[in-house]
Amino acid sequence: MHKWLLTLGASLLIGGAAQAETNESSDVGDGQAGGGSETVVVEMFDYSYHPAEQEVEIGTTVRWVSMEKRTSHDVYFPDADFGSPRLFPEESWEHTFDEAGTYDYYCQPHENRNMQGVIRVVEVGDKE
Ligand SMILES: [Cu+2]
Secondary structure, eight states, X not given: OHHHHHHHHHHHHHHHHHHHHHXXXXXXXXOOOSTTOOEEEEEEETTEEESSEEEEEXXXXXXXXXXXXXXXXXXXXXXXXXXXXXXXXXXXEEEEOOSOEEXXXXXXXXXXXXXXXXXXXXXXXXXX
């Protein structure tokens, strides 16, 4: 009985956190298709993406979060000529990947500093 209550409390906490996260990102909402999909975070600091290489399953939303104190970065996919606005400290931007493939990207303001990354999107179940 006691144990059951603890478990219930824990799941309520988790549910609350997930909801807060969804609300926070609603202003960037870009491709909310396929509800219930996962969100993966790539942090931007020290003029690089962390992790620089990220593998995700189709339907995953990737959120880039700036952890910088001063500079700004963006996320630009040259193959698609598509990307984020400039992201200043504490700002974030997200994109949902609905097709398998290798998506190279870089930071336009810091291309000359080799600030680049790649998202590899694989079929559901193929993630290593
Ligand atoms: Cu940058």
